[in-house]
Amino acid sequence: MDKENFDDEFEKLWNETPSSHSEDVKKASWEEFHSKTFSKKKRKSTPWRYLAAASVLLFVLIGTGIYFNNESENESVVVAENVIENLTDKIKYVVLPDSSKVELTPNSKISYGTDFALNRKIEIDGEAYFKVKKDKQHPFQVFCDETTTTVLGTSFIVKESENEEVTVELFEGSVQMSIKGQDQKWILKPGEKFTYGNKTASVAEFSRFIDFDNQKLSVLCQYIEKTYGYKVNIPKENLDQNITIRINKKEDLKTIVQLISEMYNLNFEINEDLKQITFQ
Incomplete structure (x- = not known):
């Protein structure tokens, strides 16, 4: 199966309706969510990380039209129902439910909710290249440490270093x-890089x-061969x-091949x- 067909099949899997959960599972999920959310001890991680256990509960609330929205822009809750981690030594290609694509770097992880097509919020640990499908009605937000990258449709890299410095490099489009x-x-233009570390933010150009x-x-x-592995x-x-x-450093391989x-x-x-690519 070629990559295009693989992407199509992969996307179909994402769009399948999840199975129902039993009442016992819902009850257990609520109890775990309640104990963690209202614990007296403050947690270092952001709220939407430890709300993963409440995913079943939120299915019930959303199904009845009930939801909560008292967070600010940078504190919006993301229910990590779907977690994709790259434990290999090669780039992992991921198709998101909204047809956006991600190239996930080794030892990196992304998390997002089951309602992603309507609530396009995603968390990243590590590094990934995003090629976002345009949707003006549903902005695409990437959370990394304390930073939020908001886009409508573009391609960019988000990465977090070991010392928790976050870098966003914009290749196409515009991001906030x-x-x-x-x-x-900060509004970035193509060719600009945003860096945040030690409570300091800066914008500079990159090639x-x-x-x-x-x-x-x-x-x-x-x-x-070195860049794409072919x-x-x-x-x-x-x-x-x-x-x-x-050549744009994130150019699609097939575009380069067709040009040659x-x-x-x-x-x-x-x-x-x-x-393998064979010319003749």
Whole structure:
């Protein structure tokens, strides 16, 4: 199965209606939620992290039209009903219920609620590249430590370092940055990077492109292999030909492959099982 068909099947799974829960499960979930939420001891984690145990309860409340909304923008509750973690040493590709896509870096994790299509809030631990589907009626929010990234449709990277410094790099579109407990907001443009650490925020430029200036095609093939993990086979007579091109560092692989095909009048085949691209 190729990646496109895989994505379609994966998306269908997300859209399936979850099964009903028994009364015993609902009761146990409520008791655990109540004991944790109203505990006298303050927890370091944000409220929406430890509300994961209340997911069954919220199903009942939402089903009856009852909900609570007394949090500020940076304290909105996210019920972590769905948790996806990348425990491998390779990038994990995820399709969210709203058709947005995520490239999850190894040792990273994302969490989001069952009503994600209508309430597009997601938490990240680690690093991930987001390609967000446009939906002006439902802004897409990414929570990382004390920062919130709000978007309508764009592509960007969010990552948190070991010393809890959060960095957001914008490749396309526009995002709004905010910090918990602060009124100030930052609007990023493509090519800008927002950094927050030690209670200090800053915005700077970063290079979102990589340039190949009159370099051999073999160099571009090496870049594809290193960046995307696909072995590239190309006729020997083309390897020493020169190419000048600028590529967005998060460009879709197929776009690059099609460009090479047109420039050098070559046919190509992508083998997803072998992670191999063959030009001829």
